[in-house]
Amino acid sequence: MPEMLEVESYRQIASRALGRRIEAVEVRDPWFVKGGIDPDAVVAALRRRRFVADRRIGKLLLLDTDDGSTLGVRFGMTGVLELDGVDGIDGLAYGSTRRDPAWERFIVHFDGGGSLRVRDARRLGGVELDPDESRLGPDATTVDRTTLSDALFGSAAPVKARLMDQSRIAGLGNLLTDDLLWRARIDPTRTAGSLDAGEVRRLHSAMRATLRVLGRRGGSHTGDLQDQRHRDGHCPRCGSLLQRQSVGGRTTYWCPAEQI
């Protein structure tokens, strides 16, 4: 479920835990600890520390401790962050809201009884100590037109694949990308490097608009295309039958009449 809009919501929830003393850390699922580090090392790094800053780069949530280390959290497709029993997705449009204690993979207990919990049914997410932030491009909310243009320049890959390449631009997932390409009226299969200046301009403003509008509406599941993401789905603007095809390894929907 989480793309950058959801993770941004998680960040805001996590910010309420800043300054609290960490009493204990529970690694319910050792497999959930990434980066080739012993789960005990993560526990030791966080014990008795406080989180002093909350950050987000794309879909990666970063919590800095007063000790100079950083806890990185990735949510995969089904990860949810919960603080003191409140889900970071409350208030967002979401699929299943089921809570199964078996899905709790990583728990930070604070002095005074509160807790920060990472729940992930499919285990596609994970936590990591001091993740390599340099592997991510700039967050999509900060990308200007020149940066976008540079990210596309000279690439033979489909423009959609390039937009979702987290090392170029961080944060855009499958749903947001389909929606912004629809808004920009650009065919997702177009070669990234083939877009002219006017198209890059359109793409950039569509990207900004999509993040702003969907952020306000309640997340990446509130896109204009969302209800039509199925076989026989139609373009919300012109009514054409949507094209459905795998692009950049992901199921992609677009309007063959308008997106050229």
Next chain:
DNA sequence: CCGGATGTTCACCT
């Protein structure tokens, strides 16, 4: 029952 689902990583091709 079957196919597909918001993500990332990796092995293996072309």
Next chain:
DNA sequence: GAGGTGAACATCCG
């Protein structure tokens, strides 16, 4: 080197 494909992870939903 660049890009594509499929697998893996585990579960839910239509």
